[in-house]
Amino acid sequence: MRRRSGATASRGRALSQPTSEPLKTTPLHALHKALGARMVPFAGYDMPVQYPSGILKEHEQCRTSAALFDVSHMGQAVLRGAKAEEALESLVPADIKALGVDRMRYTQFTNEAGGILDDLMVTRRADRILLVVNAARKEHDFAHLSKHLGPRGCTLRILDDRALLALQGPAAANVMARISPAAAMLDFMSGANVRIDGVPVFVSRSGYTGEDGFEISLAAAEAEAFARRLLEQPEVAPAGLGARDSLRLEAGLCLYGHDIDETTSPVEAGLAWSIAPRRREQGGFPGAARIQRELKEGVARRRVGMKPEGRVPAREGTEITDEAGKPIGKVTSGGFGASAGGPIAMGYVAPAAAKPGTRVNFTIRGEARPGAVVKMPFVPHRYAKG
């Protein structure tokens, strides 16, 4: 038996630092080991890909009850400055000025060519802006922010002494109500400082699974006791990066370095919804010319969801052809959707082939296997309604 193509593990390798550098660990590393996790290198960190229950059960746990993920490898930072909102708008296409206090928004750092340097979550607080960026890109992103926003009077503080946990699933709100009624009342895409068991934490109602849930930022030293407290709740079980990947894929959410990168624009990636009308009109972010042109005139390729027929997954890198056999794109994420009940994939195709229902073929092990373009998400989002 020899691995031919991988999702999680090869992703880890692709994004991790050279093997000569020792892997970093999160504040929950000892807990993962105690829980029997299988650890893999991911973005330079030694991370749990799964626990003994396995990826399918952990996926199911999140869709039916609540799952706890350690996402402490992600980059957390605080941006301060008299005009921090305006300054941040010079690097991202989202409307940050219109963002209400304690509200959260998804956006991207774009480059001059209109490609995506990273995607991130932005939360506006009364006197500062909280940022959460991808683990593999955090050093790049923080240097980028300092370089461009430093001269604009902003200061960036990197929160490398904090853990980040994600509690996700339909039972997450019940669990939260038990330990913090205030946090359980949060609207989707908003956050607040609360105390849980006397520990100050910042909780937001957000996530990366398509389910209702919370992300909790707290001091590294408090993280293990806090995670154990959550795991004591009857609805909660731990889930690793494997389930996180299959859950986000079913939810149609992009993974940086795979579904989006420095060549793909937010419009091609189907992320134009995250660019408010004012920013579309005024521009003023890197690559605005391309993005504005694509919004008006259309794109050369489009990210779509696809379902291979049968049971064989179309993995990342799989060639997509039209019914005549002509190559029309490549799979950027593909695997098995446990809740979707079969293999699912996303990738970029020519606009003519982007319509749901379009028949396509996947070249898998030299054989053309049929499938079709479908609407995303593959599994309906179940975010809390505000």
Add this chain to the structure above:
Amino acid sequence: MAKKYTKEHEWIDMAGDVGTVGITEFAQEQLGDVVFVELPKVGADVAQNGQIAVVESVKAASEIYAPVTGTITAVNDALAKEPSLVNQSAEDKGWFFKIKLAKPDELAALMDAAAYKKFAEGKA
């Protein structure tokens, strides 16, 4: 005859001149949840170490190699409906195919259970 094992984590269990082949308990654990197994066609000829099947787990696709040279005489159709048999019963109900050996001498070079256990422990 006792089971024999390969360095690629396949096992073969002989009955007369036909061997039943699957992947080891160690291999299924490394793979994680199996969601699909692509089996060979009955009647197919394969050389030793030739790629003969593919197992897809939630994490990855992996190739399965023939432990010996021969002809496929049967495949485990139960895996089509229930690929998780590979996880639940890797070395029994989760077998992949049966192969009629063309060169029985090839078996001698494969590992016995004790040697394989040592080999797999070194990999873990």
